[in-house]
Amino acid sequence: MLCVVLLLLSPLSWRMGEVELPTQFWAKQIFLVGILIAIFYSNASVLVPRVLLEGKNYIYLLGILIGAVLFYGLVVYFEQFIGYSKAMHDTFNPDRPWDPKKRWIPGDVFQVLLYVISIGLSTSVALVQKWQKDESLRRELDRQRVNTELSYLKAQINPHFFFNTLNNIYALTNLDVAKAQEALLKLSRMMRYVLYENQKNETLLSKEVRFIEDYIELMKMRLSSKVKLNIQIEEPKEDLIIAPMLLLPFLENCFKHGVSSQHESEILIKVEIMGDTLFFETKNHIFPINPDSPEAHESGIGLVNTQRRLSLIYPNKHRLKFGKDEAKQEYWVNLTINLS
Structure with a gap:
């Protein structure tokens, strides 16, 4: 739901005038949705139960940092692969020359923030599910004991x-x-x-x-x-x-x-x-x-x-x-x- 709101519906509300967003933009949005979903469930089903809940806190933190670097690298590589930067520049600034080495810093910060939100939400969900499972088991044991x-x-x-x-x-x-x-x-x-x-x-x-x-x-x-x-x-x-x-x-x-x-x-x-x-x-x-x-x-x-x-x-x-x-x-x- 978060991916749909932030990455798909939100751009439809802020596109300016009659300017149509390029195909590369929607390709990147779909790519971000897929990779963030993969990050969410990988963290919730693998990293949290097998690393964090096993007491390996520093290894978990190191894995999250490495994941952030890999996430950013994949996004940059995908943008270069589909020609995202040039397409967006030609759409919004057609009268200015395009510099392939120049990046839009606020966009990169927003993407890293999406990664952090996905990790935070998936960790919270996994911990709540673990707590609910433990609570259910404790109640069952209490019921059997009683x-x-x-x-x-x-x-x-x-x-x-x-x-x-x-x-x-x-x-x-x-x-x-x-x-x-x-x-x-x-x-x-x-x-x-x-x-x-x-x-x-x-x-x-x-x-x-x-x-x-x-x-x-x-x-x-x-x-x-x-x-x-x-x-x-x-x-x-x-x-x-x-x-x-x-x-x-x-x-x-x-x-x-x-x-x-x-x-x-x-x-x-x-x-x-x-x-x-x-x-x-x-x-x-x-x-x-x-x-x-x-x-x-x-x-x-x-x-x-x-x-x-x-x-x-x-x-x-x-x-x-x-x-x-x-x-x-x-x-x-x-x-x-x-x-x-």
Whole structure:
């Protein structure tokens, strides 16, 4: 486009009166267009990637200077070959004698400037393309890293969930076989959710809420009358999307630490949806875990991984706060996620 404007269209606008430009002029213009295009793409596809981007800065600069000399020499040789100078002199100054040794300095400066512009533009284009390629590769590597890390984190959460749930059912078989069978039925429905939905990066919030409700119902079967459940779950009205099994570790934490066979306790689980925003809250008493239980040796792997998943999936779109109320011996969690 630059060649067309500068070398072809521009002369049409400044030719004087009825003076017709000679054929040699247009031959030189076409020659300049061809050689500048060759310079542009040679620099962009060869010199920049193979010399400049390899750190050979001085060799690249030397090549550009040598190219400038060769460019100027080719232009001068082509002008002499086609008789350009005499034709232009006869067109614009027919009443003056022609001196073959005299050159038009502004024209030579303009031609060298065209060479410099071609080199500068092609270098810029090549560097931008290299940056775009590197940025695309970096994003692809980041995406693969995030997907790999998320798969690893979910793989850690799933065995953790099944370990706790199967332990609960195993304990229930000694007390009530019918309830144990009912628990297995609920667990099979939950396993179906885990197998089919957890393999995806996202699922419907309505399915996640049903999974939570099944989990709570499963936990109820092993709770005594000393545990009071305060469940406030709002059914989603819109087809909102959420990462699967994202809330499970918080529920596990409630039932793992907030249940005692000797003391009164209360567990609060609240799910509220306002527009595209999910509000999730849990609160439970804190009781010491049996030191002989395998859970006593865990280090909150589910909660740690969920924090990491939230930071990866919902960066700058979630707020997670949790803490311990020493006075009431309660642990609380407040999670807000923008699901838009």
